[in-house]
Amino acid sequence: MPELPEVEQVRISLLPHIKGKTICKTEVRLPRMIKHPSVPEFMAGVEGKRVTDITRKGKYLTLMLDDGRYIMVHLRMTGALLILPRDFQEPPFAKIRFSLTGGLDLWFTDIRTFGTLSLCGGNDPWQDKGYAGLGPEPLSQEFTEEYLKEKLKNSHQMIKSFLLDQHKIAGLGNIYADEALAMAGIRPTRFTDKLTRMQMRALHEAVNLVIAQGLKNHGTTFRNYQDADGHMGNNKDFLMVYGRKGMPCKTCGTALKQIKVAGRGSVYCPHCQK
DNA sequence: CCGTCCTCCTGGCCGC
């Protein structure tokens, strides 16, 4: 499940292949993945346009086009963007194909088909609500310790729910939320306004650290995630808790517990996390 | 405002 580090790795691996290339032809095999506008408008709007850059905020990717409009992509659970030579064997679960100048195809593949694409900008006032409401990203200038403390104090919810809320912090998903809590020594069920100043400080540092580590390791490949070149990330080996239910805590050896918080499996160490 | 439950979806895994 691509979170900030995985989406960033997709951006980095994709950029050199498609920057400056023109989309000559599109093929939409699963229309409902086009969130906005209609499929014909989407196709007509992107064909003949040159991709000038790719940006990312949170888990959203934005392919900038040379007419000022842009394609906004969300990979959700199992979406992937793959670059393959034209008329190479097509990838499994292929849902959308962008044929580019220079003999390459950009494929959007998706097993569970939750991924979305939109065409925005120009004269079209439509905005993606999820994107518009994104909070600051970890490691950004806006994501200060003060910002986090303020938000934590002013909300009354379980910390796991808080970390998954993209309005509060953009880019964390289930993996990095659990990892940040493990590193900060905080239980997923703790209420945000009951955290000590020390815990808030530790959490701010932990969020930045787990994201930085994920970026450094080119993302976490647990099941399906791969970058535009089909490469896996190797951050899985560094995870403290995610996917390690029942296994010994890497710090104290206690068996890790799994509970459900905010509808998500949440793994933590009952000894190290208070 | 917040939690819970539900929806979208399918591969993979478990138990019988």
Added chain:
DNA sequence: TGCGGCCAGGAGGACG
């Protein structure tokens, strides 16, 4: 071996 059932979860919406 085969099959039913359950699990994985990003985001958004209904409901209490």
